[in-house]
Amino acid sequence: MSENDKGLRAAVIALAGYRGGNGLAPLDAIEAYWREQLESRGVAPSRAELDPRGFSKALTNCFIAEAITPRHLRLRLTGQHLSEVMGMDMRGMPLSALILPDSRPHLEQLIAEALAGPARPTRINIFAPPRFGQPALYGGMVLLPLRNEPGAPQRMLGAFATVGKQGRAPRRFRILGAGAENRPAIAPGRPVLQVIEGGLSERV
Template sequence: MGRVEMIRNYRKIESVMDHPNTQALFRYWNDLRAGRDAPSRSEVDPRRISGCLETMFILEALENGQLRFRLAGTRLCEWLGMEARGCVAETVMARGHESEMPDLARRVLRTPGIGVMRVRALDGAGTDWPGEALLLPLRSEIGDLARVIGCVNLEAEGPRRRVAPPLRLRCLGARLTPIETDPALARKDPERRFADPLGGLDFTEASGFAAPAPVFSRSLGAQDARPRLTAIEGDASASRPRGGGRRPNLRIVKD
């Protein structure tokens, strides 16, 4: 990926992030890692970053080298005009830019480092949207660097000016900062990376994320070999209710 610029001054990395939600996610992740190269996925508490959830995502590194969306915020899915969960990272990029996000994500995991991508997106109405994407490494449940938590934020999107889907991202340039570690800080709480502060709370229970993974709480007998899933609440594409109520952010299913 020839357009990645390496930034050696780690303390200035936040200055290249323009959007408050991008900065908030970075600060939360940086505090959570506590001197390590990356925090564990199980340490991330979505309640602590509720204001960022709608445009956040988590990528999973597959054995074949692809990066796939495990989770994606409802607003991000609305912008894209599709459910991003299960799609490869190339899907969200415009033609000619398909490799930019997955290449940066691989470098984020391999370095490991902090990736910031300056983007310009074209929506379905032909409107250009400037913005940025942030990519940060996470350790998986087994401890390997195989997850990327990130977000996409657009500078001018707001209540009076909305994206007309489908929207795709074009990369204007990217910056990668190697992560500085502090072994002394990391040793203070060696068990922290294996702790689960959520107490059973998953990202799919937090407002702003869509398409939860199915969870089966009982074993299936022969007559129940085929799970029956019934949508009971929410729709990521639904409009806001009359009277200004809050639009559902989740699609919840249960057997």
């Protein structure tokens, strides 16, 4: 079995866990809060306008990042889950530290599009390949642009969640697919998998 086939098989198993346990629900919760703020204000919320009570059940999965270049984000505030998966305090680290080198150009492109384009969510499907002491781990991120504040760098509200056994830290991920289109929540028990180059993406 090729490495790509192993990756596909592991991602399918992980997605089955997502279906049963809804392990990526924090991404939906934080995106739903951001969308509510966008719709009520007519513009994306600023960092100062965020109310953690609106996504309290997903606080351990959220992060705040700021742009250090048009293609790179630095983590400023991070939830506990990110620190556990990486085995360190990620504050001050680039977001790309989560991503394997061969997927970092893709991440840079997604960041550039999210920062330059209209305010909309960017969903990223990620997969940590299995290694000794590290079982296959499926995950997801969402990047949500925040409104610029005078004198402050451009910022993003984000969320990170995984499905499966974490294994030995740190874990780093390959990007399987991403999109900035409107994304409805997955209906329980009815995921549809689309094979793409290097992995899977999910659709309803």
